[in-house]
Structures are given as structure tokens and as C-alpha cells.
Amino acid sequence: MGRYVLRRLLQLIPVFIGTTFLIFFLVWAVPGDPFTGMCGERPCPPQFVAAMTDKYNLNDNVVVQYLKYMGALLTGDFGQTYAEQEISELIGNAAPVSLRLAVVAVAIEAVIGVTAGILTGLRGRGFVDNLVLVSTLFLIAIPTFVIGFVIQIVLGFELEILTPTVSSEATWGELIIPGFVLGSLSMAYVSRLTRTSIAENLRADYMRTALAKGQPKRRIVGVHLLRNSAIPVITFLGTDIGNLMAGAIVTEGIFGIHGIGRLVYDGILEKQGAIVTGVVVLLVLVFLLVNLFIDLMYAVIDPRIRYD
Amino acid sequence: MLDEPGALTDAPLLEVEDLFVEFRTRDGVAKVLNGVSYHVAAGETLAVLGESGSGKSVTAQAIMGILDMPPAHLTGGEIRYHGEDLLVASEERRNEVRAEGIAMIFQDALSALNPVYTVGFQIEEQLRVRLGMSRKDARARAVELLDLVRIPNAARRVRQYPHEFSGGMRQRAMIAMSLALDPEVLIADEPTTALDVTVQAQIMDLLKEIQVERKMGLILITHDLGVVAEVADRIAVMYAGRIVEHADAVSLYRNPGHPYTAALLESLPRLDQKGATLNTIKGLPPSLLAIPPGCPFHPRCFMAQDKCSTDAPGDHGLGFGRTSKCHFAEELVSRV
Amino acid sequence: MTDPSTGVTGTDAAAYVTAPEHQESGPGKPRSLGADAWRDLRRRPMFLVAGGIVVLLVVIAIFPSWFTSADPNHKDLDFFRQPPSGDAWFGYDGQGRDVYARVIYGTRWTLLVGIAASVLTVLLGGILGILAGFFGRWVDALMSRIGEIFFGLPFVLGAIVILNLVRNAEIRGALPIVFAVVASIAVLQWPVAMRIMRSAAITAKQQDYVKAARALGASSSRIIFKHMLPNCLAPVLVYGTIALGAFISAEATLSFLGIGLRDPAVSWGVMMSDSKTYLRVAPHMLLFPAGFLAVTVLAFVMLGDAIREALDPKLR
Numbered sequence: 001m002g003r004y005v006l007r008r009l010l011q012l013i014p015v016f017i018g019t020t021f022l023i024f025f026l027v028w029a030v031p032g033d034p035f036t037g038m039c040g041e042r043p044c045p046p047q048f049v050a051a052m053t054d055k056y057n058l059n060d061n062v063v064v065q066y067l068k069y070m071g072a073l074l075t076g077d078f079g080q081t082y083a084e085q086e087i088s089e090l091i092g093n094a095a096p097v098s099l100r101l102a103v104v105a106v107a108i109e110a111v112i113g114v115t116a117g118i119l120t121g122l123r124g125r126g127f128v129d130n131l132v133l134v135s136t137l138f139l140i141a142i143p144t145f146v147i148g149f150v151i152q153i154v155l156g157f158e159l160e161i162l163t164p165t166v167s168s169e170a171t172w173g174e175l176i177i178p179g180f181v182l183g184s185l186s187m188a189y190v191s192r193l194t195r196t197s198i199a200e201n202l203r204a205d206y207m208r209t210a211l212a213k214g215q216p217k218r219r220i221v222g223v224h225l226l227r228n229s230a231i232p233v234i235t236f237l238g239t240d241i242g243n244l245m246a247g248a249i250v251t252e253g254i255f256g257i258h259g260i261g262r263l264v265y266d267g268i269l270e271k272q273g274a275i276v277t278g279v280v281v282l283l284v285l286v287f288l289l290v291n292l293f294i295d296l297m298y299a300v301i302d303p304r305i306r307y308d
Numbered sequence: 309m310l311d312e313p314g315a316l317t318d319a320p321l322l323e324v325e326d327l328f329v330e331f332r333t334r335d336g337v338a339k340v341l342n343g344v345s346y347h348v349a350a351g352e353t354l355a356v357l358g359e360s361g362s363g364k365s366v367t368a369q370a371i372m373g374i375l376d377m378p379p380a381h382l383t384g385g386e387i388r389y390h391g392e393d394l395l396v397a398s399e400e401r402r403n404e405v406r407a408e409g410i411a412m413i414f415q416d417a418l419s420a421l422n423p424v425y426t427v428g429f430q431i432e433e434q435l436r437v438r439l440g441m442s443r444k445d446a447r448a449r450a451v452e453l454l455d456l457v458r459i460p461n462a463a464r465r466v467r468q469y470p471h472e473f474s475g476g477m478r479q480r481a482m483i484a485m486s487l488a489l490d491p492e493v494l495i496a497d498e499p500t501t502a503l504d505v506t507v508q509a510q511i512m513d514l515l516k517e518i519q520v521e522r523k524m525g526l527i528l529i530t531h532d533l534g535v536v537a538e539v540a541d542r543i544a545v546m547y548a549g550r551i552v553e554h555a556d557a558v559s560l561y562r563n564p565g566h567p568y569t570a571a572l573l574e575s576l577p578r579l580d581q582k583g584a585t586l587n588t589i590k591g592l593p594p595s596l597l598a599i600p601p602g603c604p605f606h607p608r609c610f611m612a613q614d615k616c617s618t619d620a621p622g623d624h625g626l627g628f629g630r631t632s633k634c635h636f637a638e639e640l641v642s643r644v
Numbered sequence: 645m646t647d648p649s650t651g652v653t654g655t656d657a658a659a660y661v662t663a664p665e666h667q668e669s670g671p672g673k674p675r676s677l678g679a680d681a682w683r684d685l686r687r688r689p690m691f692l693v694a695g696g697i698v699v700l701l702v703v704i705a706i707f708p709s710w711f712t713s714a715d716p717n718h719k720d721l722d723f724f725r726q727p728p729s730g731d732a733w734f735g736y737d738g739q740g741r742d743v744y745a746r747v748i749y750g751t752r753w754t755l756l757v758g759i760a761a762s763v764l765t766v767l768l769g770g771i772l773g774i775l776a777g778f779f780g781r782w783v784d785a786l787m788s789r790i791g792e793i794f795f796g797l798p799f800v801l802g803a804i805v806i807l808n809l810v811r812n813a814e815i816r817g818a819l820p821i822v823f824a825v826v827a828s829i830a831v832l833q834w835p836v837a838m839r840i841m842r843s844a845a846i847t848a849k850q851q852d853y854v855k856a857a858r859a860l861g862a863s864s865s866r867i868i869f870k871h872m873l874p875n876c877l878a879p880v881l882v883y884g885t886i887a888l889g890a891f892i893s894a895e896a897t898l899s900f901l902g903i904g905l906r907d908p909a910v911s912w913g914v915m916m917s918d919s920k921t922y923l924r925v926a927p928h929m930l931l932f933p934a935g936f937l938a939v940t941v942l943a944f945v946m947l948g949d950a951i952r953e954a955l956d957p958k959l960r
Contacts, residue, residue, distance in 0.1 A: 018793035026805050141941035143893045145900050146916070146934045149923060205419035211374045212414075213434055213485070214406030223433075227424050242798075249800050250897060264801060265901070268808050276805065284796045303469045304423055 008295065012288050023280045024066045027273045028058075073281060079274040087278050090263060095282070098252070098259035100172060102244040104179030109187035110237055117194020121229070122221065124199070132195070136188035148181040148254040175257075182251040186240050193236055197229040204228070231302050238294030242287035320347040320388075321525045322371070322410065322493050327385035329366060329549075331596075332378065338596035340366050342549040344385070348493065348525040353516070355528045355536040355557070357572075358546035361593050364529045367546075368495045372412050373402045389493075407434060411491035415498035417478035421470040427454075427481045428466035434488040453484040457514060476507035480514065487518065493525040494518075500535060512539050533576055537561065545569050548594055548604035555630040565624075565632035565641045567609045603634070611636055681954040691950035697943040705752035714745035716910070725926040734932040737915070738922050746915055747933055753818070753911035754940070757825055758892035764830040765891075766884040769837025774876060776838065777845025778868055784842070791835035800897070802832045807903040818909035825904050829891055840883050844876035851875075882952040889944030896937055912937045 052058070057065045072079065078087035116136075120129040139147070155177065201207065202225065210220045249261035260279050267275030299305045329341035341363045348354040358364045369375045371387055373394065387394045389409060394402055414420040422430060431453060432446040441449065447466070454462035457480040470478055479499060486494060496515060500508035516539050519526045530536055536543060536557070543560045545553040545568060553566035564570040571589045591608040594600055600607060606616035615635055624637040634640065685691045704711055714732075723736040734743035776787040794802075806828040848854060849872065857867050898904030899913030906914055912933035919929035 014789060015792045015796055018789070019796040022793060022797065023802075023805060026809060137942055137945065138938065140945055141889065141893070141938045142934065143896045143900070143937070145897060146930070146937075149930065153924060153927070205414065205416065206422040208374060209414060209420045209482075210422070212372050212406060212412045214403045214408065215433065215437060216403075219433075219437065224422055224425075228422070245798075249804075250901065253901075265804065268804050280797075280801060283798060283801070287796055287798070302424060304471050 005292075005296065008292055012292065016284060016288055019284045020070070020277070020281050021066055024069065024277050025062060027276050028062070028065060069277065070281075073278070078278040081272050081275060087275055090275070091260060091278060091282065094258055094260045094263045097257060098245055098248055098261060101175050101179055101182060101248055101251070101257060101259060102241055104172065104175045105183035105186070105244050105248075106237060106241055108176070108180050109183035109190050109240070113187040113190030114194050114233060116191040117233070118198060118226075120191070121195040121198025121202070132191060136191055139184050139188035144181060144185055145250045145254060147184050148178075148251055151177060151181055152254060178251050178255040178257060181254075182244060182248055186236075186244070190233060190236060194229065194233050197232050198225065201225055201229045227301075231298070234301060235294060235298060238297065239291060242283075242290045245283060245286060320349050321390065322527075323347040323386075323388040324367065324371065325386045325388065327367060327370060327387065328383040329363075329370060329375070330381045330383055332381060333597075336597040339599060340380075340549050340596055341370070341385075342599075344546070344549065344551055346544045346551060346554065348527055350492065350525055351519070351523045353519060353526040353528060353539055353541045355530060355540035355543045356546060357530060357533065357536060357543055359531055359593055361596065362546040363549040364546050365497055368412060368497055368527065368529055371410060371495065372406060373399075407486065407491060408438065408489040409491055410493040410495065411486040411489070412495040412497065413479075413482050413486045413499055416502050417473075417475070417482045418470060420482060421478065421485075423470055426467050426469055427473070427485075428468075431466075431481075431485045431488055434485065438489060449488070450484075453487060454481065456487070456518075457481070457484045459484070475503050476510060479503065479507075479511055483511075483514065483518070487522075490522070491524065493527065495527045495529065497529045498531070499528075501530070501532070508535060515539070533572060545572075548599055549596065550604065550633060551631075552605065552634070553630075553632045555626070555632075556628070559628075559630060563641055565626050565630060565637045566634045567611045567636075567640065568605050570640065571608075571610065611640070681951070684954040685950060688950050688954070690946050691954075694943045694946040694950060697939065698947060701751055701755060701940060701943070704748060705755045708749045708751065712742075712745045712748045714742040716741060716745040716749040718742070725922060725929075727926070727928055735926070735928045737929050738918065738926070743915075743929060743932055746910065747912065747936055750910050750912045750915060750933065751936075753822065753905060753909045754892055754895065754913065754937070756822055757829075757895045757905065757911065758888045758940075758944075760822070760826040761829040761833075761891040761895075762884050762888040764826060765833045765887060766837050766880055768830060769834040769839075770841045770880050772834070773838035773841025773880075774845045774868060774872065777842040777876075778849060778864070778872065780846075780849075787838065787842070791838055794832060794835045797832065799832050799894070800901075803828050803894075803898055804901065804903055806831070807898065811903060821905055821909050825895060825898065829894060833887070833891075836887075837880060837883060840879050841876055844879050845872055848872040848875050878955045882948050882955065885948035885951055886945055889941040889948070892937065892944070893941050 057068050060068070069079075076088060078091060080086055081090070116132045120132045123129060206228075207220065207224060210224050215224075245260070248257075248259060249265050251257070252259045252261040253265065260283070264276055264279045267273075267279070323345075324347065325345050327341050327344040328339075331338040331340050344363065344367050346354060346356065346367075356364045356367070366375065366380075370382065371394075375382075382395065385395070389405060394405065397405075421427070428447065428450050431450040432441075432443070435441040435446040435449055436443065451462045451466050454465055459465050459477055459480050465473070465477075465481075470481070473481060483499075494515075499515065500511050503511065512535060515526065515528075518524070528536065528540060540557045542554070542556050544551045545560075545566065547568050553560070553564070553569050555565060559565075560569060561573065564573055568589075571587075574587045575589060577586055589608055594604055594607070600617070602615075602617040602619055603609070603612075603621050606612045609616065611634075613635075619635070621633045621635050621637075623631040623633055624635075625631055626637060626641055632641075718741060720736075720740040723732070723740045725738055726732065726736040728735040732742050732744060734747060737743050737746065772787050776784040807824065810824040810828075854867060854871055857871050862871075895904055895911060896913030896916060899906070899911060900917045900920070902917065904913055904917075905911045915933040916930055916937075919926070919933075922929055
């Protein structure tokens with residue numbers, strides 16, 4: 001098992017380098033002046049350009065730029081914004097908020113999604129089943145931002161049940177509704193996936209054996225069925241965490257959450273390349289590590305997969 | 309209750325009488341079982357022989373009470389265990405009988421065993437849940453059972469998962485699991501079909517040994533005539549949801565009383581015969597949605613006459629408890 | 645954005661490949677999986693309804709003038725933000741334009757992006773996937789690594805970066821803008837299609853009919869095109885149909901963020917983005933295009949679902 005982890009970590013490295021370099025390239029190396037619009041309507045003064053060029057190593061070729069940048073990152077130096085703020089500080093403030101939001105989203109989608117999936121998977125055709133199928137279809141069909149807006153308007157502005165935007169502290173309680181919105185699409189998938197998994201496993205041979213053994217029905221479902229059905233669902237939930245951290249851009253925008261999604265978005269629009277690359281590197285790292293973790297977890301849940 | 313003193317040891321343990329089962333599907337009603345009757349006594353082996361679709365597995369599942377109803381519907385018959393009709397018993401009672409009175413093992417042990425739990429866990433849950441044994445005792449007993457079915461290194465094996473066993477050992481493990489509650493009847497549904505020939509022989513020997521030791525009734529379901537020959541006391545041949553012939557093993561092989569049985573025996577390749585082609589039975593079994601009138605075998609029968617397409621044959625007694633559902637059974641039997 | 649293929653294609657791609665072809669027991673030719681599926685589909689209400697909606701939408705996209713006589717670009721500030729009424733079923737937007745007309749004319753851009761993006765993704769991913777599956781070894785390793793690199797990049801982020809570049813390049817004209825959005829979606833999503841096709845191709849390669857063709861001396865390209873491809877199409881087809889819906893939704897999100905389509909390629913996503921500022925006072929500006937979008941995405945997802953059930957070998 002240890003060797004497998006090591007091997008996977010080594011495999012991670014080229015992928016990590018590939019993805020981060022790709023972004024770096026897109027942000028810094030594509031032709032065009034990276035400083036357009038920074039100095040207002042007029043072109044920037046030459047000393048400014050010279051200073052920036054030097055600071056960001058723009059005269060070196062892309063690979064060298066990249067290496068210097070990554071080197072700096074490893075020492076914790078994410079660079080500064082054009083307004084001289086430490087990017088590492090900005091990220092440090094924004095990341096925990098996004099993380100909390102993602103955790104809330106996964107928790108909600110897991111609880112509601114799995115419960116709905118189990119109920120409908122066990123019961124089969126019926127009112128509840130159709131209800132769940134239809135509502136998940138809607139969640140899949142309507143873009144997240146529309147759901148977010150509708151909820152914000154209805155619950156926040158019209159009925160005034162909740163504050164429509166999230167404060168800068170972004171406590172757990174405030175993040176419940178945005179978390180629900182963020183996870184809504186995935187919740188639909190989780191419930192369908194659970195339902196399918198349960199329905200398929202109900203027909204499995206080992207279920208028939210358990211019946212023939214005269215085991216109590218409740219135990220057959222709770223012990224034999226659930227463990228097998230959980231496998232694909234847990235895998236999906238795990239990979240979703242990574243997706244959510246990045247995909248939160250829209251939700252953070254609607255609810256005014258100061259997370260890294262917002263940070264990146266603003267960074268792109270303001271052409272603060274360093275912010276973009278900094279956040280992306282972090283996100284990619286998280287994503288890859290989470291995937292590795294899920295793979296290892298998989299081996300724990302499913303004994304057929306054991307890595308030597 | 310389950311082993312009452314004074315019960316006659318040669319009275320049938322388990323009797324299926326006139327069982328009718330239908331499957332109602334979108335495409336129509338499939339008549340899967342059409343008056344199936346057989347029985348098995350303690351210490352006896354009954355082989356139920358037939359092609360896929362003949363209804364042999366469905367009968368077994370009906371006995372165990374694990375048929376999916378719907379789409380299956382039981383439209384007639386009785387299943388008597390120690391004289392008690394299980395079909396009118398409560399679900400609670402039926403569950404009591406499962407694995408404790410009548411146990412069943414299946415064809416593909418890899419899919420029949422739960423892949424995410426150890427073999428030990430799956431044996432022990434029978435002991436713990438149904439007998440209330442403690443974990444320690446259950447573990448010890450599980451190791452004993454694995455030993456009994458001759459799995460080497462039982463103490464280590466008990467902690468392993470099904471996919472870590474070879475095919476033959478897995479089947480042994482499933483047999484061990486079925487014996488956990490000391491059942492009186494064991495139904496083995498194609499236990500060796502998925503195994504290599506040499507392993508097949510070992511498993512059959514094991515089953516026979518266990519049966520003799522425990523004086524169990526063994527119902528062996530198979531399509532393989534070769535497997536049956538050494539082990540069976542009596543053989544029931546099934547076709548289109550009916551028992552078309554019922555005889556003791558020796559007589560069946562020597563002197564088949566039904567054209568279907570005869571054709572099956574003919575189609576076995578033999579070392580002492582040289583020929584250009586293998587014999588086969590022309591055609592396919594009838595669709596159970598539309599069984600032809602008269603004798604269901606008549607479209608493929610080498611002896612068919614006009615009568616066969618209109619009159620369904622009943623049981624013709626051939627002496628010594630032999631029966632055959634063929635109008636010309638007596639003639640067939642007296643052929644040399 | 646969560647990728648739609650996982651969890652929707654409940655059956656492993658490989659299962660489609662190994663399923664035995666349906667045999668008719670009785671007189672008549674044996675029917676292929678495809679012909680069987682078509683017969684099955686024709687009987688399903690879900691397929692008929694979803695298919696009907698899609699056909700209707702395509703007609704609207706090609707002939708918008710059949711459905712409205714109003715000019716979608718005509719501004720009349722007298723009607724600024726008017727709610728729906730007898731004259732204008734969907735009301736007017738922030739610049740006094742007829743919302744219904746804009747929705748009708750917007751159909752073509754929305755559909756164009758969805759269809760083009762999914763076709764391109766399936767083509768790109770499919771070709772690479774079948775090559776990876778067939779040739780194996782270093783080709784497969786290379787493709788898979790490259791795919792992983794793109795997988796590590798979250799969709800919205802990657803799209804923002806790419807499309808921001810495009811915006812800086814100041815592209816004008818409807819079709820180039822559409823192309824940019826379509827290309828960015830395809831570039832980021834092809835690994836999903838590749839994985840599905842690769843999985844099917846690997847299974848297909850191990851089937852007896854491929855080995856037999858090899859033994860008979862068939863060339864690689866013949867094996868790929870004549871033997872493997874027809875059997876690998878099913879899972880990719882299912883994915884493509886469902887992805888179509890997902891991509892339409894993605895375009896709306898990108899337009900909402902301001903980096904997707906824009907004038908003159910006015911899709912429903914653009915309309916929804918425009919409605920942001922007036923949301924509380926004129927919700928109809930959001931609701932109608934959103935409603936159309938939801939129905940469209942639903943139609944494609946249901947279509948894909950129906951096709952998957954018809955082709956799913958496990959349900960036979």
C-alpha cells in the first residue's frame with residue numbers, strides 16, 4: 001500500500017506541472033499586453049513598464065518564468081497585487097471561507113441526496129420516486145445561478161427569512177443556503193446515482209443468497225445492500241469536493257461571499273495574473289490530493305481493490 | 309419441531325406437489341411451472357435434470373420462498389416440509405425454515421457471496437443472528453465449518469474475502485455457509501457448472517460425503533447428465549415446467565422411459581463410439597409464453613404421432629415408482 | 645461545474661460493448677442492437693416528448709420569423725421593463741425590447757453552441773479515446789496523462805481564463821464569438837468523452853470478433869472503423885446527448901459571468917445576464933429565458949436518458 005501511494009504521488013507531479021504550466025502559459029505568455037487598462041486610458045509610462053517587466057520576469061522565456069514563479073511559490077511567496085498587497089494573505093483569508101462553503105455543500109448534498117436515493121431505490125415506482133426523479137431533473141436542467149437568484153430573491157428579499165448576502169465572516173450558519181445552492185446540481189446526481197446503485201444491487205446474486213440464508217430483511221438491506229451500493233456514491237462525493245471549490249465562483253458572486261472564487265474572478269478581470277496563477281496552483285493541488293485520497297479510500301471500502 | 313423424535317426416517321422430508329407458477333410480464337403470461345411434483349427423503353439424493361428454462365431453478369426458489377412475487381405468481385400446489393404446507397405458512401415461519409430446515413447453494417459462488425465482507429463474516433452472521441452465538445464462538449464454529457469442507461488453513465481463510473479464494477474453494481465455502489444451521493435438506497442449484505471438471509468431481513464427492521454423514525436430503529439441480537450419474541439415487545427430468553420422467557438413476561440411464569431423456573442420453577459424446585457428427589436434439593425448447601398444445605416436447609420428438617400434438621400425456625406408471633409423461637412410454641421402455 | 649457523464653451513465657461503458665446482439669427466436673433476420681433500440685425508443689413516451697421538443701426548438705432556431713413578427717432588436721424606451729401583457733407575452737426588457745421575440749431569436753445561438761460544442765467534444769474525445777484504447781501502451785499513457793492535466797483544471801476557471809484572452813483579442817461578429825465559446829468548452833471537456841470511448845474501446849479490443857479480424861489479417865484502420873467503432877458508439881452517444889444539455893447550461897453560466905456570448909450572438913444566457921441588474925423589479929426578464937433554457941436542457945437530458953435505457957444491455 002505504501003508503494004502504491006508513493007507511485008501515485010510521483011504520477012501526480014507531471015500532471016500538476018502540466019496543469020499549472022498550462023494556466024501560467026495562458027495567463028502570461030499569450031501575446032498581448034498584460035498591462036492593458038492598468039494605467040487607465042493612457043498607455044503606461046516606460047519606467048512603470050520596465051519595473052513590472054523586471055518584477056514579473058517578462059523578458060525571460062515562458063519556461064523560465066514558470067520555474068521562477070513556482071520556485072517562489074514553494075517558499076510561500078505568492079507575489080503581490082499591483083496594489084502591493086500580499087497575495088498569500090488574500091488567499092489565506094479567502095480559502096477557508098471557500099472551504100467551509102464546499103464542506104457545507106457536500107454535507108447537504110450527501111445527506112439529502114443519499115436519503116432520497118435510498119428511499120426511491122428501495123421502494124421503486126411510486127409517488128415519491130416520481131417526485132424525486134422530477135425534482136432532480138429540474139435541478140439538473142436549471143443552471144446554478146438561476147437557482148441561486150431565485151432562492152435569494154424569494155427567501156432573502158421577498159419573504160425576508162434570511163439575509164440575502166453573507167457577511168465577511170461567513171459563519172457556518174450563513175453558509176447553509178449558499179451551500180445548498182452550490183450543491184444543488186450535485187445533489188441531483190447523488191440521489192440518482194444512489195437510486196441506480198441500490199436498484200441494481202437489489203437484484204444482485206448475493207442478495208438472493210442472503211434471503212436464502214433466512215437473514216432478517218432489515219439486516220439484508222442495512223448490512224448487505226448499503227455497503228455495496230455506497231461504493232460509487234462515495235467516490236462521486238469525494239471528487240465533488242474538488243469541483244465545488246472551483247465551481248463556487250458563481251455562488252460566491254450571487255451571495256457576496258469573499259472566497260477564492262471571487263478572488264480569482266476579480267483577478268482575471270483586473271488582469272492580476274499573479275492572483276489567478278496563485279489560486280489555480282492551490283486549487284489544482286487540492287484537487288489532485290483529494291482524488292488520491294479518494295482512491296485510497298476506495299480500497300478501504302471495496303476489498304476487491306487492494307493495491308500492493 | 310424440526311427434528312421430532314419418532315419421525316419416520318424414510319418418509320419424505322420435503323414434498324413438492326402439483327406446483328404451478330406463472331410469470332406475468334409485459335409480453336404475456338409465461339407458464340413456468342405446470343404441475344411439478346417431486347420429493348426427497350432423508351439420506352437420499354434427488355437429481356433434477358433439465359435445460360435452462362425448464363423450471364428447475366424456479367422450483368427450488370419456490371421451495372425456499374425467495375421467488376420475486378410479482379412478477380411470479382403461485383397459482384397452485386403445495387410444498388410440504390415434514391408434512392407442513394409451507395405455502396400457507398406465515399412469512400415468519402418460512403424464514404425459520406430457511407437455512408435451518410432447508411438450505412440452498414447457488415451456481416456462481418463469486419457472485420453469490422457478498423464481495424465486501426469476509427467469508428468468515430458471512431458464515432458467522434448465520435450463527436450470531438439466528439442462533440445468538442457470541443462472536444468468539446461463532447468464529448470458532450466458522451473455522452470448524454471451513455475445516456469440514458476441507459479448506460486448508462481455515463483459520464487464515466476465515467478472514468479472507470471471496471475474491472481471494474479459487475473457484476472450487478469458494479464453492480466449498482458456500483457449502484460450509486449453508487451447513488451452519490444444520491439443515492435437513494440441501495438444495496444445490498448447479499453447484500459445479502462454473503467449475504473445472506476435476507474440481508467438479510471433488511465438490512460432488514464432498515456433497516455426497518456430507519449428505520451421508522448428516523443424513524440430509526440432497527436435491528441436486530443440474531443440466532449435466534455426467535455429474536448426476538454417480539451421485540443421484542433418483543432423477544427427475546424436467547421439460548417446459550413439467551417433470552417428464554421420474555426414475556431411479558440406474559433405470560434411467562439403462563432404459564430411458566421418455567423420448568426427451570433418450571435424446572439427452574444420445575447426445576452425450578462417448579469414448580467408445582466413433583462417428584462423424586454429434587447427435588443433437590433439433591429445435592429449441594418452447595417459449596413459455598406459448599407452449600404448444602398436447603405434449604410440449606412433440607415438435608422435437610423422434611417418436612411423435614398425431615395424438616401427441618393434441619393430447620397432453622399424463623403420468624404413465626412404469627413400475628417401482630417410475631413415471632413418464634409420454635403416450636408411448638411403455639413401448640420406449642421395452643425397447644432394447 | 646460537475647461533469648454530467650459520471651453518475652448519469654449508470655452502466656459501465658464496457659457493458660454496452662460486450663452485450664450479445666439480440667436474437668429473434670423464430671423466423672426473420674436477427675435484429676441489430678441499433679434497430680432494436682429504435683423500435684424500443686419509438687414506444688417510449690419520454691423519448692417522443694423530448695424528441696418532439698427538440699425538433700420544435702430546431703424549427704424555431706432555423707425559422708424564427710414563423711413564431712414572431714416582432715423585431716428582437718427594436719428598442720422602444722416607452723416600454724422600458726414592462727411586464728407581460730396581451731401585446732407582448734413576455735414583456736419588455738431593460739432597453740424596451742420585446743422579450744418574447746428575443747427568446748425566439750435567441751434559440752438559434754443557444755442551440756448552436758450546445759450542438760457544436762457537444763459534436764466537437766465527442767469528435768475530439770472520441771477519436772483520441774479510440775486511438776488510446778486500440779493502440780494502448782505509450783499512446784494510451786500519453787493521452788491519459790494529457791487528459792488528466794485537463795481534468796485537474798476546474799471547468800469554470802479554465803473557461804474564464806481562455807475566454808478572457810479571447811475578450812482581450814476583441815473579437816467581433818457573431819460566429820467568431822460562438823466559435824470561441826464552443827472551442828473553450830470542447831477544449832476543457834474532451835477528456836470526459838475520451839475516457840468513455842477509451843473504456844469502451846479497451847473492452848472492444850478484447851472481444852473475440854476483434855481478435856478474429858486480426859487473425860484474418862485485417863489492417864488496424866479497418867478493425868477500428870468497421871469492428872470497434874460501431875460497438876463503442878452507444879455510450880458516447882448517450883454522453884453526447886446529455887452533454888448537449890449540460891453545455892447549453894454551461895453557456896448560460898459563462899454568459900452570466902460576462903465572458904460567454906454577447907451581442908450580436910444573443911443567446912438566452914446573454915438575456916439572463918442582462919437581466920441581472922433589473923432582477924428584483926422585472927423578474928420576467930430572467931424567468932422566460934430561464935424557463936426556455938430549463939425545458940431545453942430537460943429535453944436533451946431526457947432524450948439521453950431514453951437512449952441510454954433503450955441501448956442498455958442490462959435492461960434487456
